[in-house]
Amino acid sequence: MKKKIKYTNEPLGEITIIKDFLPKPKDLIFREEMIEVKIPLSRRSLEFFTKQGKKHHIAPERMISALAESYTEKYE
Numbered sequence: 001m002k003k004k005i006k007y008t009n010e011p012l013g014e015i016t017i018i019k020d021f022l023p024k025p026k027d028l029i030f031r032e033e034m035i036e037v038k039i040p041l042s043r044r045s046l047e048f049f050t051k052q053g054k055k056h057h058i059a060p061e062r063m064i065s066a067l068a069e070s071y072t073e074k075y076e
Contacts, residue, residue: 046060049063049064
C-alpha cells in the first residue's frame with residue numbers, strides 16, 4: 001500500500017518560473033497536404049480493411065492511405 005501524501009502550508013522557498021519550452025502538439029506531427037481520391041475497390045479488399053480496422057481500432061481509409069504511403073516510400 002502506498003503512503004498518502006500529507007500536504008502542509010509551509011513556505012516553498014525560492015521559486016523560479018521557467019518559460020514553457022515544449023512545442024505545441026500540432027507542431028509535433030508532420031503533415032503533408034492530403035488530396036482526396038476516389039478509387040474502386042473489390043468487395044473482398046474493402047471487407048479485409050474494414051475487418052482489420054475494427055480489430056485495430058482504425059478507419060479503413062487510414063489503413064489504405066498508410067499502405068499507399070509506405071509503398072511510395074519504399075519505391076520512390
